[in-house]
Amino acid sequence: MKEFQDFDRAFLEETGLSLTSKVSLAEYSSFRIGGPADYFLEVRSLSDLALAVKSARKLGFPFYVIGGGYNILFDDAGYRGLVIRNSAAGLQYLPEKGSLEAASGTRLSDLVSLALKEGLTGLEFLAGIPGTVGGAVFGNAGAFGQAIGDRVAEVTVLSGEGQERALGPEELHFGYRYSSLKKDHKIILKASLKVEPGSRAEMLKTVEDYLNQRARKHPPGEVPCAGSYFKNPVLPGGRKIPAGQLLEQAGARGMRVGQAAVYKGHCNFIINLGGATARQVLTLAAELKEKVWQTSGIRLEEEVIFVPADASML
Ligand SMILES: Cc1cc2nc3c(=O)[nH]c(=O)nc-3n(C[C@H](O)[C@H](O)[C@H](O)COP(=O)(O)OP(=O)(O)OC[C@H]3O[C@@H](n4cnc5c(N)ncnc54)[C@H](O)[C@@H]3O)c2cc1C
Secondary structure (H helix, E strand, O other): OHHHOOHHHHHHHHHOOOOEEEEEHHHHOOOOOOOEEEEEEEEOOHHHHHHHHHHHHHOOOOEEEEOOOOOEEEOOOOEEEEEEEEOOOOEEEEOOOOEEEEEOOOEHHHHHHHHHHHOEEOOHHHOOOOOEHHHHHHHOOEEOOEEHHHHEEEEEEEOOOOOEEEEOHHHHOOEOOEOOHHHHOOEEEEEEEEOEEOOHHHHHHHHHHHHHHHHHHOOOOOOOOOOEOEOOOEOOOOOEOOHHHHHHHOOOOOOEEOOEEEOOOOOOEEEEOOOOOHHHHHHHHHHHHHHHHHHHOOOOOEOOEEEOOOOOOO
16 A cells, blocks of 8 residues: 555646545445545545546545435445545536436435426426435436436536546446446436426325325434345346335344444335444345245345445546
8 A cells, every 4th residue: 555655735736626635434424334435535625526526536546426415325434435425516407308307416305396386297296315416316216107317308427538428328237226327337426317397286296195105104314324224125027126025025024233223114115223343234135045045935135235345436
């Protein structure tokens, strides 16, 4: 690691942006778990995001971009490199294109609020999903039978070579909690999402209904977790089985490892009771997978993304 000793100085010279060192990642993950990152930077503009990514690549320094941190589990060892938190927000309605253009660090809640205010329908299902537009496009976030990929007109990414490229939905291969960005991990700069003029009263009713349904199923906001831990398995015919149901039948209720526990209101949530480690969450998840495999012959797959200390987007 000798050549990285002066990375913060080289980075500052290259970009004019100052890094913070030894930042606890638990502060930046809704799981409230994770050791220190060697370096940390929060960017508030797309130009800074692109500059930071290009410079880390140029200097050959491992980096990892996060949005709101609502779908990740950081390593107990933290991160050996630079974590870039994307808070580059901005929203614009483009009536001639019938789309809302959002910078990738825009919060989904702000996106839904603007759509409601302007009477633009199509994004109501995103109400209550925490995180940023970038994180949502990356994992094709969704609820109530809809996903953000259904609404994508275009996504602007930063390629590995540092070029900005506009990609259409056909190039992003959206699937259930999947986009091809998961394979090559391009950095998402902005997304254009299709909307149509709609009735504000109806939209409000739908959003309220979705929020009420979520409140009944999900742990309350202050409970540290990262959303559904496992994806709902899809059977060969295309039917999805709720992972929570399989877990319940397998006897997951009440299971815990250290301070990591299965949420009593919904077995597909692993929660941090206070002071849980990533190791405890991963051990509990492995035990849950094994139980479901033994009882139903189905292999669950993680929806939550574990970020090992040596992960890299270089
Ligand atoms: C209580 C609760 C409820 C939830 N409910 C739902 C739900 O109903 N439906 C659902 O789909 N999800 C749900 N989630 C999960 C989470 O909200 C979504 O996955 C959300 O899209 C994560 O966004 P984020 O900005 O927090 O991404 P992060 O968690 O910060 O990152 C997730 C991944 O996206 C990548 N990423 C983020 N930004 C960029 C970028 N600009 N360029 C490239 N890669 C990027 C990161 O590298 C990481 O691999 C829930 C989570 C919680 C805590």
